[in-house]
Structures are given as structure tokens and as C-alpha cells.
Amino acid sequence: xxxxxxxxxxxxxxxxxxxxxxxxxxxxxxxxxxxxxxxxxxxxxxxxxxxxxxxxxxxxxxxxxxxxxxxxxxxxxxxxxxxxxxxxxxxxxxxxxxxxxxxxxxxxxxxxxxxxxxxxxxxxxxxxxxxxxxxxxxxxxxxxxxxxxxxxxxxxxxxxxxxxxxxxxxxxxxxxxxxxxxxxxxxxxxxxxxxxxxxxxxxxxxxxxxxxxxxxxxxxxxxxxxxxxxxxxxxxxxxxxxxxxxxxxxxxxxxxxxxxxxxxxxxxxxxxxxxxxxxxxxxxxxxxxxxxxxxxxxxxxxxxxxxxxxxxxxxxxxxxxxxxxxxxxxxxxxxxxxxxxxxxxxxxxxxxxxxxxxxxxxxxxxxxxxxxxxxxxxxxxxxxxxxxxxxxx
Amino acid sequence: xxxxxxxxxxxxxxxxxxxxxxxxxxxxxxxxxxxxxxxxxxxxxxxxxxxxxxxxxxxxxxxxxxxxxxxxxxxxxxxxxxxxxxxxxxxxxxxxxxxxxxxxxxxx
Numbered sequence: 001x002x003x004x005x006x007x008x009x010x011x012x013x014x015x016x017x018x019x020x021x022x023x024x025x026x027x028x029x030x031x032x033x034x035x036x037x038x039x040x041x042x043x044x045x046x047x048x049x050x051x052x053x054x055x056x057x058x059x060x061x062x063x064x065x066x067x068x069x070x071x072x073x074x075x076x077x078x079x080x081x082x083x084x085x086x087x088x089x090x091x092x093x094x095x096x097x098x099x100x101x102x103x104x105x106x107x108x109x110x111x112x113x114x115x116x117x118x119x120x121x122x123x124x125x126x127x128x129x130x131x132x133x134x135x136x137x138x139x140x141x142x143x144x145x146x147x148x149x150x151x152x153x154x155x156x157x158x159x160x161x162x163x164x165x166x167x168x169x170x171x172x173x174x175x176x177x178x179x180x181x182x183x184x185x186x187x188x189x190x191x192x193x194x195x196x197x198x199x200x201x202x203x204x205x206x207x208x209x210x211x212x213x214x215x216x217x218x219x220x221x222x223x224x225x226x227x228x229x230x231x232x233x234x235x236x237x238x239x240x241x242x243x244x245x246x247x248x249x250x251x252x253x254x255x256x257x258x259x260x261x262x263x264x265x266x267x268x269x270x271x272x273x274x275x276x277x278x279x280x281x282x283x284x285x286x287x288x289x290x291x292x293x294x295x296x297x298x299x300x301x302x303x304x305x306x307x308x309x310x311x312x313x314x315x316x317x318x319x320x321x322x323x324x325x326x327x328x329x330x331x332x333x334x335x336x337x338x339x340x341x342x343x344x345x346x347x348x349x350x351x352x353x354x355x356x357x358x359x360x361x362x363x364x365x366x367x368x369x370x371x372x373x374x375x376x377x378x379x380x381x382x383x384x385x386x387x388x389x390x391x392x393x
Numbered sequence: 394x395x396x397x398x399x400x401x402x403x404x405x406x407x408x409x410x411x412x413x414x415x416x417x418x419x420x421x422x423x424x425x426x427x428x429x430x431x432x433x434x435x436x437x438x439x440x441x442x443x444x445x446x447x448x449x450x451x452x453x454x455x456x457x458x459x460x461x462x463x464x465x466x467x468x469x470x471x472x473x474x475x476x477x478x479x480x481x482x483x484x485x486x487x488x489x490x491x492x493x494x495x496x497x498x499x500x501x
Contacts, residue, residue, distance in 0.1 A: 018471075041472070044438065063474045291457070294472065321456060323439075328456075372444040372455040380446065 001099035001266075002027045004304070005088055006070075007078045008104030008239075009033025011041065011290065012271025014061045016102045016297035017070045023301055029070045030096055032088070034105075034239075036075040037127050038062060043290055045130035046154035047323055050137070051161055056127060078105070081246040083264045100304045103243070103254050103262070103269040104297065107236035107288060112146065114207060118214045121230045124151055133231065137162055140228035144168075144217045146205055148175035148189065150322045152233035156197050157324040166197045167225050169217065173202040179320075179331065183341055184355055184367050187348050188329060194351070195325045236288055238273045251275070253286040258316075260300030261309045270300035279315035280364075280382075281334040289320040317383045327351055328372060332379040333365025341367075345374055354378065395483060395490040401428065402487065409452075411443035412491070416498045418480060419443035420489055421463055423450060429463035430480040430491045432498060437473040 004020060006013045009031050017029050033039070040059040048054040062068075073090070080089040081101065088096045109123035120140075122133045133155070137143065143159045145152045148170035156166045168175075176185035192199040203221055208214040208230065216224040240250040249255040249263050253275030260268040260276065269276075271293040275286045299312045319332040335341075339357045346353030346369075354374050357365035366382065368375030404410045404422040411433055412418040419433035419442045427450070433441050440456035447453075450463045459473035466476040481492040 048438075061472070063471065294457070330455075372441065376444065376446050376455045 003098045004100040005096050005098035006031040006102045008106055009039050010106050012104035012293040012297050014039035017068045019298040019301040021068055031070050031072050032076055032078050033074045034077050046151055049130050050134050050158040078242055081243055101267045104271045105239040105273045107238050107272040110235045112232045120213045123232050136229045142227050143229045144225050144227040145231045147233035153324050155231050160197050168199045170201045171204045191325045259303040259310045261303050268300040268304045270297045280317050287318050291319045330368045330375045333382050335365045395492045398489045398491050401484050401489050409443040428482045430482045432478045436475040
């Protein structure tokens with residue numbers, strides 16, 4: 001291959017470029033990024049960046065001592081992929097021809113219907129989002145967060161440390177029940193109350209009240225929550241629409257095998273946009289976590305350079321962390337309905353514990369709250385080769 | 394200036410001790426019996442390296458798996474970009490002594 005195009009210039013795209021060079025690709029690399037910023041790290045956007053403890057230059061992914069020799073086309077959207085003619089059409093009309101394509105277009109924040117155009121309603125995904133949200137929080141007294149997932153919880157925590165009155169609204173009866181299960185989701189959700197943040201669960205938003213600005217958030221039970229700033233944190237959608245008509249299977253994300261191969265030759269996909277078979281989960285999943293976007297591009301690059309389907313040596317065991325209210329949560333593995341969970345170390349009342357999820361008596365996932373050392377040991381055990389029990393029927 | 398920190402016997406091989414000065418220092422006792430002292434906070438984002446995974450003379454950050462060489466402080470694996478400071482260690486009469494680096498923290 002003489003030229004490889006990477007579509008997407010966030011962590012997955014950046015690490016794809018790094019992996020290409022590490023795997024001795026000496027040809028031309030063109031990377032297309034929708035945002036105007038050079039590749040940067042997103043996790044601090046909801047935490048240290050929002051509280052003012054770090055600034056945009058701190059987030060840069062590029063190491064000044066490392067020359068990846070990449071032609072970055074930033075502030076440009078890919079409009080279309082035409083694999084038959086080996087070209088990518090950009091929204092500015094330019095066409096990029098490439099012998100191989102790495103799709104790393106990531107995901108975007110889901111929006112609340114009817115909220116567009118309201119000046120004080122925010123989502124948080126990009127650096128520009130974070131700049132706008134931080135500016136809004138600095139002049140505000142009351143924040144309403146819609147969605148008690150990780151982004152919602154982290155922003156609630158950051159805003160609370162800035163002195164705002166914060167209310168978090170969650171449709172589910174238990175926040176984080178999806179990734180953590182109801183027992184552990186409930187334990188983690190207690191952090192809100194510990195720190196003076198009001199959490200309302202099992203209640204949905206009916207509408208935002210206001211014309212140019214949202215003045216209040218109205219809930220299904222009739223409650224009206226006055227707000228100076230509203231954050232909509234209700235998940236993300238993969239950026240795959242631009243691939244319609246390309247021949248790629250994009251049901252639920254760009255469908256790939258475990259090695260990142262798509263159904264189109266010389267096109268691989270990785271990061272948040274990819275719906276990839278995962279040995280640990282036993283099925284195709286779309287993973288939206290930083291570590292996945294950091295580590296998996298090397299696998300997709302190896303597949304692309306090999307020119308054939310190949311399985312990675314080691315299964316990808318999903319891992320994520322969340323810092324909220326001075327507490328560090330870490331999770332590794334994949335939880336399915338029916339798995340049991342028990343605390344094996346520490347004490348939930350002390351906000352410091354380690355919980356292990358089991359399936360047929362074998363550990364499949366682990367959650368740590370302020371237990372980084374013990375957590376790391378368990379995580380490494382989960383990554384050790386060996387079959388993972390299948391999910392309970 | 395060498396400062397006494399703790400008895401070496403208090404740090405089993407393969408383990409670490411977090412010396413809670415400002416900024417904190419992590420002292421590692423490797424499986425081979427060597428002792429190293431480095432800044433405890435990962436240069437990437439806020440995590441204690443004393444909680445990390447020690448393998449040979451390399452420490453892996455417990456948060457994002459950056460890896461540092463304890464002998465030099467250099468980054469072996471990203472996401473960290475900047476090295477950690479290393480501090481001189483001497484074990485005197487079974488007590489770990491550390492001479493803190495003259496370099497300014499975070500400016501290696």
C-alpha cells in the first residue's frame with residue numbers, strides 16, 4: 001500500500017497513525033478530522049478541563065518528539081466512501097485516493113428532540129462543547145443534567161465543585177444499571193447525594209420550557225426544575241451515516257470481525273464507530289470507552305497491513321474508569337444480565353470496595369471504587385488467556 | 394540530602410510504598426531486590442503509580458497503562474508523553490533513604 005487514509009482524528013485515528021508507523025508502514029498517511037483542533041484527549045473534558053485544572057494544550061495527544069509524518073486534514077468532514085474506486089469524497093469537494101482506509105469516525109452526543117436552538121442547552125463530546133459548557137457554568141447557579149450516565153455524573157461532580165446547585169434526572173430507576181447492574185449502579189449513584197447533588201430517578205423529561213433559552217426542565221411527574229444551564233447527557237451515536245451506499249455493513253456501527261476487518265476489502269474500522277466481535281463478550285459489541293479507542297487501532301492496522309482477516313493474540317477485555325466527587329471508579333470485563341455480583345474487598349459504606357461479577361461461578365467482570373491497586377490485579381487476571389463462560393440463558 | 398523514609402522490610406518485593414510528601418514519591422522494591430524512587434503521580438493524568446503494576450524495572454500506570462522505566466523515568470509506552478522524575482535511593486542499615494531530585498516537578 002502506498003497511501004492509507006484514516007477517517008477520524010480523535011484518539012482512535014491518532015493511534016491508528018501511530019500504529020501504522022510502529023508497524024513499519026512507510027507510505028503516505030492522510031488523516032481527516034471533522035474538528036478544527038489537532039488530536040486531543042477527551043476524558044478530561046468532563047473533569048479537569050471543566051473545573052479549570054487543565055487547559056486545551058494539556059490535552060494534545062501528539063508527542064513533540066514523535067514524528068508520525070501524517071498529513072492532517074482538519075475541520076473537514078468525509079462525505080462519502082467509494083471503495084470500488086478507492087476514494088474518499090470530502091465535504092469540501094476534495095477527493096482522496098487511498099489503497100487502504102481506516103474508519104475511525106467515532107460517535108457524537110445524542111441530542112434531546114426539541115432542544116436544538118436553546119442557547120443554554122449543552123451536550124458534551126468535543127473540546128468546543130467543553131469550552132462552551134465551562135463558560136456557561138462559570139456564570140450560572142443552577143445546572144440540570146439530563147442523564148445519570150458517566151458523562152452526566154462527571155459533569156455534575158465538576159459543576160458541584162464549582163459551587164453550582166445541581167440536579168440530575170435519570171429515566172431509569174437505577175443509574176448505570178446497563179454497564180454495572182442495578183446493585184452496583186445504585187451504590188455508585190449514592191455518590192451524588194453524598195455530595196449534595198439531587199438525583200431524580202425513574203422519571204423522564206417531557207420538555208424544556210423557554211423560547212431562546214431553557215428556563216426549566218419539565219418532568220413526566222409534572223415537576224419543573226428551574227435551570228440556568230442544561231446538560232443533555234443521554235449517550236452517543238456512531239458516526240456512520242456518511243458510509244451509506246459504500247457497501248459497508250453499518251447496522252449499529254461499522255460491523256467488523258475481532259480484528260477490525262469490515263465486509264469490504266482494504267477497509268477496516270476501529271474505535272467508537274465500530275461494532276466489533278468481542279471474544280470476551282461472546283458477540284459483536286460497540287465499545288465507547290477510551291481504552292478501547294486507544295488500544296484497538298493497532299489491531300485494525302495489523303489487519304489492514306496483513307491484507308487478510310486475522311484474530312488478535314489476546315482478547316480485548318473492555319475497561320473504563322470514571323472520576324466523580326473525588327472517587328475513582330474502574331470497571332473491566334463485560335457484564336450480562338443474570339451475572340451475580342458480590343463485594344470481595346472493602347466496604348461500600350466507606351466508598352471503597354472491589355466487586356466481582358461472576359457467571360457460572362467464574363469471574364467475568366470487576367468493579368473497583370477507590371481500589372486501584374487491587375482492581376489492577378483483577379483486571380490482569382481477566383485479561384489472561386482462557387475461555388470466558390457464556391452468558392446465562 | 395538523603396532523607397530516611399521507611400525500613401526496607403516494610404516494602405515486600407514486588408510492592409511499592411507511597412511517601413506522602415509534596416509532591417508524593419513512590420518507592421518500589423522490585424522482584425530482583427532493587428529499590429527505586431520516582432514521582433508518584435503519573436505525568437499523563439492524576440493517578441498514583443504506587444498503585445500500578447510493577448514488572449521488572451517498569452511501572453504501569455493503573456489508570457491508562459502508561460509505562461515508565463524506573464531507572465531513568467523515561468516513558469516506555471504512551472499515553473504519557475513526559476518522563477517522571479527519578480530520585481536517588483540508598484538503603485542504609487536497612488532503612489530506605491531518598492535524595493529528592495533537584496529538578497522542578499513536572500518540568501523534567
